[in-house]
Amino acid sequence: MSSSNWFTEAHEASGSSIGFRTRALLHSEQTPFQHIEIHDTTDWGRLMVIDGCVMLTGRDNFLYHEMMTHPALFTHARVKRAVIIGGGDCGTLREVLRHGEVEQVTQVDIDERVTRLSEQYFPELCESNDDPRAELRFEDGVRYMAECAADSVDLIIVDSTDPVGPAEGLFNADFYASCHKALRHGGLLVQQSESPLAHLDLIKSMRGAMRTAGFDALRTLPFPQPCYPTGWWSCTMARKGGDLSGFRERGAATKGFATRYYNADIHRAALALPEFMRQALGE
Amino acid sequence: MSSSNWFTEAHEASGSSIGFRTRALLHSEQTPFQHIEIHDTTDWGRLMVIDGCVMLTGRDNFLYHEMMTHPALFTHARVKRAVIIGGGDCGTLREVLRHGEVEQVTQVDIDERVTRLSEQYFPELCESNDDPRAELRFEDGVRYMAECAADSVDLIIVDSTDPVGPAEGLFNADFYASCHKALRHGGLLVQQSESPLAHLDLIKSMRGAMRTAGFDALRTLPFPQPCYPTGWWSCTMARKGGDLSGFRERGAATKGFATRYYNADIHRAALALPEFMRQALGE
Numbered sequence: 001m002s003s004s005n006w007f008t009e010a011h012e013a014s015g016s017s018i019g020f021r022t023r024a025l026l027h028s029e030q031t032p033f034q035h036i037e038i039h040d041t042t043d044w045g046r047l048m049v050i051d052g053c054v055m056l057t058g059r060d061n062f063l064y065h066e067m068m069t070h071p072a073l074f075t076h077a078r079v080k081r082a083v084i085i086g087g088g089d090c091g092t093l094r095e096v097l098r099h100g101e102v103e104q105v106t107q108v109d110i111d112e113r114v115t116r117l118s119e120q121y122f123p124e125l126c127e128s129n130d131d132p133r134a135e136l137r138f139e140d141g142v143r144y145m146a147e148c149a150a151d152s153v154d155l156i157i158v159d160s161t162d163p164v165g166p167a168e169g170l171f172n173a174d175f176y177a178s179c180h181k182a183l184r185h186g187g188l189l190v191q192q193s194e195s196p197l198a199h200l201d202l203i204k205s206m207r208g209a210m211r212t213a214g215f216d217a218l219r220t221l222p223f224p225q226p227c228y229p230t231g232w233w234s235c236t237m238a239r240k241g242g243d244l245s246g247f248r249e250r251g252a253a254t255k256g257f258a259t260r261y262y263n264a265d266i267h268r269a270a271l272a273l274p275e276f277m278r279q280a281l282g283e
Numbered sequence: 284m285s286s287s288n289w290f291t292e293a294h295e296a297s298g299s300s301i302g303f304r305t306r307a308l309l310h311s312e313q314t315p316f317q318h319i320e321i322h323d324t325t326d327w328g329r330l331m332v333i334d335g336c337v338m339l340t341g342r343d344n345f346l347y348h349e350m351m352t353h354p355a356l357f358t359h360a361r362v363k364r365a366v367i368i369g370g371g372d373c374g375t376l377r378e379v380l381r382h383g384e385v386e387q388v389t390q391v392d393i394d395e396r397v398t399r400l401s402e403q404y405f406p407e408l409c410e411s412n413d414d415p416r417a418e419l420r421f422e423d424g425v426r427y428m429a430e431c432a433a434d435s436v437d438l439i440i441v442d443s444t445d446p447v448g449p450a451e452g453l454f455n456a457d458f459y460a461s462c463h464k465a466l467r468h469g470g471l472l473v474q475q476s477e478s479p480l481a482h483l484d485l486i487k488s489m490r491g492a493m494r495t496a497g498f499d500a501l502r503t504l505p506f507p508q509p510c511y512p513t514g515w516w517s518c519t520m521a522r523k524g525g526d527l528s529g530f531r532e533r534g535a536a537t538k539g540f541a542t543r544y545y546n547a548d549i550h551r552a553a554l555a556l557p558e559f560m561r562q563a564l565g566e
Contacts, residue, residue: 006293006300008291008300008302010289010302010304014326015303015304015324015325015326015327016301016302016303016304016326016327016509017289017291017300017301017302017303017304018299018300018301018302018514019291019293019299019300019301019302020298020299020300021293021298021299021300041298042298043297043298043299044298044299059480060480060513196507197342197343197507197509222507224479224480224505224507224513224514224515225514226299226480226513226514226515230343230507230509230514231301231507231508231509231513231514231515232507232509232514232515259558260557260558260559261557261558261559262558263555263557263558263561265554265555265556266555266556266557266558268551268552268555269551269552269553269554269555270552271548271552272546272548272549272551272552273548273549274543274544274545274546274549275542275543275544275545275546275549276543276544278546
């Protein structure tokens with residue numbers, strides 16, 4: 001194994017690493033916010049790396065993007081207005097727009113270069129960027145949510161990098177309080193919540209901050225994600241008013257669009273917590 | 284990252300790698316069958332490597348061992364006699380023996396050194412080796428199953444390495460026919476069946492061989508497994524007579540022993556197939 005032909009992310013916090021065999025470095029750039037690289041891999045399509053951390057590959061991003069979106073959209077009765085904080089690769093935006101009931105989606109990523117590079121290197125993720133329902137903004141998501149009109153949004157998806165660097169402000173009670181205020185009654189907040197195995201303390205503190213901010217019901221949904229540390233990831237869903245015990249099973253079973261991971265059975269399955277998580281989260 | 288302080292397995296077939304930060308190489312040995320290494324890691328406990336492939340770590344083997352055993356034992360009405368082919372680290376044996384109804388378990392691993400090293404470096408996995416119901420044999424599992432009395436076993440668990448090298452003979456219709464013959468009516472075969480993402484063709488051909496051997500019902504259950512390629516793994520369950528549509532939910536919900544991953548909700552969840560698997564497997 002020649003190290004020059006592999007991109008490897010060593011995840012210090014968990015003492016483990018994940019690597020991909022690469023063919024070429026296609027792009028490398030320091031933006032005002034972060035360092036972005038695009039690699040071509042032998043088996044995983046294109047690979048986007050931000051500040052040394054794998055963001056996505058062409059082969060497995062469907063797992064993350066489908067699980068960050070469809071469980072929430074089939075839980076809420078009818079999402080009209082959605083906001084995505086982060087998500088500059090536009091894969092989450094594309095999945096939200098598959099839902100015909102959605103009238104407007106605002107994507108707020110601080111770094112326009114992520115989106116421009118995704119348009120160039122991951123065009124399949126950007127195929128809905130021109131949808132008239134989509135609005136792409138490039139600004140600070142924390143400020144955007146703080147200034148967002150009260151009771152104006154049905155769904156907020158926090159599709160961010162890890163809670164260090166530019167995304168640090170997206171994992172605390174102040175930010176969640178802004179989200180809570182912006183949501184209508186019954187509205188949902190979904191946040192990527194790292195690895196069930198490596199970041200259980202983070203998941204617990206995130207959930208604590210969400211409760212502090214006023215959210216009534218919480219669910220953490222695990223899913224496989226080979227390119228992230230431990231290969232196992234999660235999103236956490238929080239609801240303003242109402243509970244999170246069920247979802248629109250019939251809607252999910254008869255959805256009029258294709259998915260590769262998500263289906264009604266998988267949605268139900270993602271609501272099951274492994275025994276160690278059940279105990280740690282007190283559910 | 285100093286490469287001398289990491290053990291990294293580059294998985295050629297999927298063009299990806301997984302590594303663990305190590306403190307020390309505790310043991311290295313060429314047995315008549317394979318090369319075995321034991322490393323001490325910074326965050327994953329002990330690490331066993333066979334022929335360059337990660338077999339298990341102290342931190343995440345509970346996922347694999349629980350999913351190779353409890354779904355089958357809570358599917359069968361009452362397993363009296365079980366056989367484990369492979370499984371030399373004894374973690375699968377320990378989990379099977381948690382079930383009070385089990386009267387006898389025979390573990391058949393070709394390489395005694397795996398068990399002796401596990402006793403030394405993973406004593407927690409071997410804590411049931413002295414159970415009077417356990418029989419440890421060190422011989423060829425293919426021959427053992429070929430010579431096994433007909434209609435004598437309720438559960439066969441194939442806890443093997445990848446289908447190359449010593450384990451190659453454990454992934455074909457001849458072997459499955461021996462298993463089928465040895466099983467009583469309603470008996471179950473469970474085999475580790477690699478990564479849903481990286482080895483879907485293997486899973487399909489394995490399932491085809493199981494059907495050829497006479498098995499009536501099949502289920503492939505995915506589960507997270509950070510230390511194996513793609514961090515996502517599966518087992519495939521096959522039944523001689525009867526179906527695999529349900530399990531003893533009440534038994535699973537009131538089991539009298541501790542688990543860290545498995546519970547009744549997780550069992551139900553593991554029966555859900557991702558959309559791409561559902562389509563590929565025709566279920």
